[in-house]
Structures are given as structure tokens and as C-alpha cells.
Amino acid sequence: MHRLHEFLEPSTADLDAFEKAKTDRLELEKKAVIRRQGEKMDAIYFLASGWVASCVDTESGRRQIVKIHLPGDLLGVPSICLERSAASLVALTKATVDVIPLTAFARLFRESTQFAFSMLLSSQQERVLLMDRVTSIGRTLAPQRIAALLLHIHDRLKLLDSRNGKSFELPLTQEELAQATGLTSVHINRTFQELDRLEVIERSDRKITLKDVRALRELAALPSRKFVRDPAWLELD
């Protein structure tokens, strides 16, 4: 299930062309680096399985996770407007990615209006998600930020497979959660305990259960987003 299906249903020809655009497949261990920030751009990637983080490293050596990628995501797309990669792509779990050269990607975009519109819409979706992330980090306290992040992952897992529920495996260390929320691993730890105490979540091993999704959404305090599907204004067909 691709993100390609999220806004428009792709034709089989498009899906086929997409498969053909892949030139190579990489099997990655946890913590493997797919591409380092600052490296020359020549490809993007399709995440076939596993979780991957996009990280921006500050000159002063601090790391921000700007996106947590789940299977079906395209990786490294923002950097196509740059000479060198904007972010490092790091595997959070074992992962499988397919390489898509930029030339092949451009060809897909040029030759299928459908594909181009899909890319347009999902790029805007990513912008909205980043806007919400900026808002969460810039204007809310630690419990809110964690709530927002957990809900975001929860919602995306649900989209990926509607059988996914309030319980899921969270393969991020507290250090990584800290890098994603603009906090410290120590503070993540203490805030998690607070959320435990409030009975809105439950933790065991790497598993998280959202005990009260309603309360979490209220806590996170972000505006709710309803994405379009087959918007009429595209005037396709």
C-alpha cells in the first residue's frame, strides 16, 4: 500500500511504471544510514518495509528528526531541489528500500498527469504535517508534543492497515523520541511517566497502548486535518 494511493487511485500503468523506475534494492540493518546529509543528490528511495527517520543535523552537532517514515513512503524527496541532501536518512529498524534515480522519477512525473497530481498533493500533505510539527514544537509543552507524535504515528499505522488499533510497537528509543520532539531523552522519560500516571497511555517493552485517544487528541491540541480524496477541482478524465 503506497502513499501513491492516498489521494488518487493510480492506474495499473502508473503502478507498473513506478515498479520499473526502481533500479536497486537495499536491505538495511537498524541504524544503517541510507544517505548522509550533505551528500550529492542522485536518487530518491521507496521504503518497502521498516521505519526510517529523516534527520537534520545542526552545525553544532544536535540532531532533529524531521520525519518518521513508514512503509510506502518516498524518502529523500525534499532534497531534489538541492545539490546536496538536506537530511540524513537513518533506518530506525531493519528496513528495505528501493532506489529510484532522479531521472526515472522525473520521467514518471512528466509522463503521467495522475502521478504528477499525486506527488503534488502528497508534497502539500507533507508541508501541512511539517507545519503542525513546527506548531507542536514551537508552541506546546512536552506532554502535548509527545501526545501529538504518538497520535500521528497511530493514525498513519491505521491508514497503512485498518486492522491496526490503539496498540502498536514503537521502535524508537527515548533518545530518538527526544530528537523528534525537540526535547531531551531524560525529559521524554519523565513525561512518559506522567502520561502513564494520567492513564492516557500504557507502555510495556517497545509496545505503546493509547488508552484514551480522545483525551490524547485534546491534550495534543492540534487542529484536526481532513485530507481530500479525488478532489473535484483536479478535473481529471
Next chain:
Amino acid sequence: MHRLHEFLEPSTADLDAFEKAKTDRLELEKKAVIRRQGEKMDAIYFLASGWVASCVDTESGRRQIVKIHLPGDLLGVPSICLERSAASLVALTKATVDVIPLTAFARLFRESTQFAFSMLLSSQQERVLLMDRVTSIGRTLAPQRIAALLLHIHDRLKLLDSRNGKSFELPLTQEELAQATGLTSVHINRTFQELDRLEVIERSDRKITLKDVRALRELAALPSRKFVRDPAWLELD
């Protein structure tokens, strides 16, 4: 000078089509709201003159400025993937905007490969800028955040008109700067004084002078970004 020219030189036909896509022109007073967060989507806007902010409001009533728009920017584009606008668009100065209905925008995109590629690239650019903003707010202290914001505006003003230099009018109040950096107006005030003391900036009225751009960049500590121009991999004719 459009953002449309930033990555690819548009054909005169494209520029013409773009002009024809505009259906209405709005003259806005400072503080006027062009579109409120949550309103139904039916158009995007072209900023012909003045400055505009995209703001996301939290359920708890806090406001984050996620983008400061300068003349030549398209406004409201991220929300095209939503049923309701993701952000409010608020004029920071007197401003002039042209309305572009979504159907007209889709037509431009569908009928000109050049235009579509331009949109693709500038959407990715906006993602990179947001990633950097997340990093700045999530991982750096107040002086760094302010330095990063001032430099960003400085660079964009320069791009808009290469005669623009280290001195420019900054029409944002300290409250608005706070909303953009994830800080408080009080703290913005004190941090500005600190930057004054360090002799990296100078303030008078609404005018800011970057006295030491080198030092500011070092302070901001963000990775430098070099955007592509006419990338070969597009394989346009």
C-alpha cells in the same frame, strides 16, 4: 519576480497562462485576514505586494507563524490537500493578492510540464525550509533562532532584488517574531538586546541591519542550502 522563476525559466506562454488564472485582486490592510484556518478551500493566492504570514492556531489558542511570505509567493498551497484550510493567512503589512481558483491552478499544472516541475521543486523547497525551521525551533536557543530567521528573510529579500543588502525593514512586531520563533515577545526583546550587545545586528525603528552576516550564520548553526537551477535530471527537451 515570481518564485516561478526560481528553479526554471518559465516560457512566456506559461507566464501568460498564469496571469489569466487570476480571477480577482484583493487590496488588504495590515492585519487583514485573507483566509481563516478551517475555512473551506476553494482558491489559492498570489502575493503581488506586501508581506503575509501563514499561522497555525492551536486548540489552546496559541499561534505559530509557519511561514513568512514575501511578494511573488503563492499563498495557501499546502491546504489544497485538505478540505479546510490548514492555516490562517494574515497580512503583516498592506498587501495585494490575486485570487487563483483551484480549478485554474490545476489546469496550469496539467497543461504545462514546465509549470508542474516548477511547482514540484518549489514545494520541495518549502519542505526543506520547514525542516530547517523545525530544527531551529526544536534544537537551538533563542539567539540562534532569531539569527536563523533574520538570515532567512535577508536571503530571500536579496533573491527578490539583488540590490537589497544587509539592511532592511522588518515589519513584524516582536509578538509576531515570537510567534515565528516559538518564543515569547518578552524573550524576543531581551534576546534582541543581547544580539545588539554582541554587535551582530543593529536596530532602529523597524529597520534591521545585519552587521556581521558571517557571525550570524555561524550563530544560527543551520546547514547551508544550495538550491538547484535547471537540474539536468529533469531532461526537459
Next chain:
DNA sequence: CGGAAATTTGAAATCGCTCAATGATAGTGG
């Protein structure tokens, strides 16, 4: 000139960070 908006200042409170140490867990090699 008068009033509203914006800037500046001070003092106290809070949130989150740093540092450093301890415990728990999982993976590795013998």
C-alpha cells in the same frame, strides 16, 4: 493631542536541560 499599540524592564515561577550515577535489557561470543 490623545489613545492604542508596541517595546522595554523587573521579579518570580516553571519547564526542561545537564550531569552523573544506577538499573534493566538485549545481543554476543565463548
Next chain:
DNA sequence: CCACTATCATTGAGCGATTTCAAATTTCCG
């Protein structure tokens, strides 16, 4: 299968950055 090691989670104490609240000044505009 166990000892060993590395990584991760947890805890405490003290500090630092930023916020909050409230008041005083200054600037802007009609």
C-alpha cells in the same frame, strides 16, 4: 547457557533558559 558488554531506561539534584505577570515607557496614528 552464561558471562560480558553495549545500549537503553530510569532516577536525583542543581542549574539555566524561557515564561509569566505586571508595570513603565515609548512609538505610532488618527
